Amino acid sequence: MSTAHKLDCEAAENDCRFIIQSENEQEAIELAKNHMKEGHGKDFTEEELRREHLQVV
Numbered sequence: 001m002s003t004a005h006k007l008d009c010e011a012a013e014n015d016c017r018f019i020i021q022s023e024n025e026q027e028a029i030e031l032a033k034n035h036m037k038e039g040h041g042k043d044f045t046e047e048e049l050r051r052e053h054l055q056v057v
């Protein structure tokens with residue numbers, strides 16, 4: 001069974017419905033990083049995203 005890496009932006013930013021889900025962790029992090037920067041003007045490091053926001057489902 002494969003796992004997916006998921007970031008639910010609503011947990012990090014109120015009122016944002018953006019959800020990223022990918023089987024590729026690196027891809028999920030890249031997408032999350034771009035979204036946080038472009039959508040919220042916030043810079044997260046890959047490590048922060050991986051540690052604090054990425055869930056394995």
Ligand SMILES: [Zn+2]
Binds near residue numbers: 009039040
């Ligand atoms: Zn968002």
